[in-house]
Amino acid sequence: MGKERSNIFLMSLTWSIMSPFGAAVNTYAILFWESLGATPLIIGILSSAYLISISFSRLIGGYLADTLGRKKTIVYMTLIYGFSNLILALAENWIYVLIAQIIIGFSLMYQPAISSLITESLPKERRARGIAIAGVTGGFTAFFGPPLAIFTVNTFGLQKGMRILYVLLAISAIISSIIRLKLIETLKNNSKLNIKEAIKHYKEALNEFKKVLIILTIIFSLFVSLTSIFGTFIQLYSVSYLGISLAEWGIFVFIIQIIGMMGTILSGYFADKLGRLKIVFLNVIFITISYLILFLGLLGGLFSVLIALIFSSLINSGPAIEATIAEKSSENNRGKIFAIFSLIRDLFVALIILIAGFAYSLNPKNFIILGLIIGLVLIFILRKILKS
Numbered sequence: 001m002g003k004e005r006s007n008i009f010l011m012s013l014t015w016s017i018m019s020p021f022g023a024a025v026n027t028y029a030i031l032f033w034e035s036l037g038a039t040p041l042i043i044g045i046l047s048s049a050y051l052i053s054i055s056f057s058r059l060i061g062g063y064l065a066d067t068l069g070r071k072k073t074i075v076y077m078t079l080i081y082g083f084s085n086l087i088l089a090l091a092e093n094w095i096y097v098l099i100a101q102i103i104i105g106f107s108l109m110y111q112p113a114i115s116s117l118i119t120e121s122l123p124k125e126r127r128a129r130g131i132a133i134a135g136v137t138g139g140f141t142a143f144f145g146p147p148l149a150i151f152t153v154n155t156f157g158l159q160k161g162m163r164i165l166y167v168l169l170a171i172s173a174i175i176s177s178i179i180r181l182k183l184i185e186t187l188k189n190n191s192k193l194n195i196k197e198a199i200k201h202y203k204e205a206l207n208e209f210k211k212v213l214i215i216l217t218i219i220f221s222l223f224v225s226l227t228s229i230f231g232t233f234i235q236l237y238s239v240s241y242l243g244i245s246l247a248e249w250g251i252f253v254f255i256i257q258i259i260g261m262m263g264t265i266l267s268g269y270f271a272d273k274l275g276r277l278k279i280v281f282l283n284v285i286f287i288t289i290s291y292l293i294l295f296l297g298l299l300g301g302l303f304s305v306l307i308a309l310i311f312s313s314l315i316n317s318g319p320a321i322e323a324t325i326a327e328k329s330s331e332n333n334r335g336k337i338f339a340i341f342s343l344i345r346d347l348f349v350a351l352i353i354l355i356a357g358f359a360y361s362l363n364p365k366n367f368i369i370l371g372l373i374i375g376l377v378l379i380f381i382l383r384k385i386l387k388s
Contacts (some may be wrong), residue, residue, distance in 0.1 A: 054346060085100070292372065
């Protein structure tokens, strides 16, 4: 098996192992935090703490990916990620969640290494599709997550059920770290670790970044803010505010995962054919429609949430964004450029999530208004860029 097939296969396999348990905990994660005493504002703080942690950890991870190598960075950090989920399994209040969020964010410093490894294992003309297909394999097994979450939470209750699911996620990540020992290194010229050299290399990467990626980073940061506000507060809004049952919410998550998988495949294909920014533009339009549906609430609470979730899942421009960043960066700086891009994006999104949490605490519908504003601004900007 060649480098391309071997690495894509192993990453797909390990994502397949972790995805059902990751999807299971995500089904009720925000509600679990709420049950541990987290208010909407604290939920915003918890989400922001994770984003701040991961944004700075990626700077380290980006450098490690370009020096220690893609493979070692991925293996070590996957192991830490697995053990960090045990903190959530033992959480007695939201302070435990805060600690876990920071450690998990730190452990995910492997993301620049994964992005670099996958893009370097694929030919340029098939990168977006390849990234999408690799993710879809994990997305397929993620279908089992919501039913598993519904069964576990209905059987053991929200808190005990979630603790069980976090233990299962930890075990799956530890197993995956062992499997990832078989990955084939794609970095050709790795160097020894050196702090002074790290600063020098990041300056070089920053200079490269400033030349080609500033405008795109602003656009992509606004886009991720749009999706993150929705993803963070829709669960709380649907169950705690509108009164949708835990079982109904779990079914909704299951439905949108099916739609999301198909959307990811098609999005990766059309991103290669039509252009990356066009896919991002369509994604923004559909998510903005989701916010509008929630704001108007014409179909009643239950169906408004379902239709909004469906629209938010029709397109996934993640592969298009990753492919764009990869193609606009050199191989030796790619991991560091991913890290710089992610740092700026995540710090911006963390601030927006904090604002959204505060706004939600004043009135639950305020997060919808904030999302609508960002969506309309993005539509205007992207339309101008695509026209020119």
